[in-house]
Amino acid sequence: MDWIQRIIVLVDTLEAAIGAIEGGTTLHNKLTAARAALLDQITAARLGELDAANIPADIDGLKSSRDRQLFSMDFWSDLVEEIVVTGAQATPAIAGGNVVVADLPAGATIVRAIVMMKFRMVENTNVGANKLDAAAPLPMQVDDVANTGWLSCIDFVDDAFSLAASTREGGDVIIGDINVAARIDGNDTYDFQWLNAKADLANIQFNDVQMGIRIWYSV
Numbered sequence: 001m002d003w004i005q006r007i008i009v010l011v012d013t014l015e016a017a018i019g020a021i022e023g024g025t026t027l028h029n030k031l032t033a034a035r036a037a038l039l040d041q042i043t044a045a046r047l048g049e050l051d052a053a054n055i056p057a058d059i060d061g062l063k064s065s066r067d068r069q070l071f072s073m074d075f076w077s078d079l080v081e082e083i084v085v086t087g088a089q090a091t092p093a094i095a096g097g098n099v100v101v102a103d104l105p106a107g108a109t110i111v112r113a114i115v116m117m118k119f120r121m122v123e124n125t126n127v128g129a130n131k132l133d134a135a136a137p138l139p140m141q142v143d144d145v146a147n148t149g150w151l152s153c154i155d156f157v158d159d160a161f162s163l164a165a166s167t168r169e170g171g172d173v174i175i176g177d178i179n180v181a182a183r184i185d186g187n188d189t190y191d192f193q194w195l196n197a198k199a200d201l202a203n204i205q206f207n208d209v210q211m212g213i214r215i216w217y218s219v
Contacts, residue, residue: 070216075101080209087202094192097211104187108217113184115142115153119171120208124163126201134158138196144188151183
């Protein structure tokens, strides 16, 4: 019986006592009797909660509640001075942009992991307007240092980063929506590459880049 139900029982008892005032018993006696009955119910309820037979179920309830809690942590790489996307399809490694995931607690279960790419500035060095050319897939990919296999983590679309001729613009944070918990599965070092990266013209340059990983986990 939860506390709301107990309160309902208490109120019902009081209402019954007051309703019986029309009999020969005084209000004081009725309320005294009701008070004693309520105290007996509360005492019985508390003893029931402390009964050894109920403890395993209580512990299971706490464990289930704990498992529903998710915690998050962010991890970032060192600064990468520049990533260049040329007019020819290539797969540049993000040199120096590896992310070290550390300090996840023992027994943590990673539920979701996404990758983020932050850059301070993007520049079109060509004298003509420029943008990404996604005629072929050009996702950012992540792998662990054991070279388990590259997984796509950020998808770039055709004509993204449209820039006027010889222009520099302020950067942003690109947040991936692909859950890569299959690869980012614990404390480790993770590397990145930009598969089949290509611009319409040479070059689009991303300056002062950091790669990030955001992890949601339970313990």
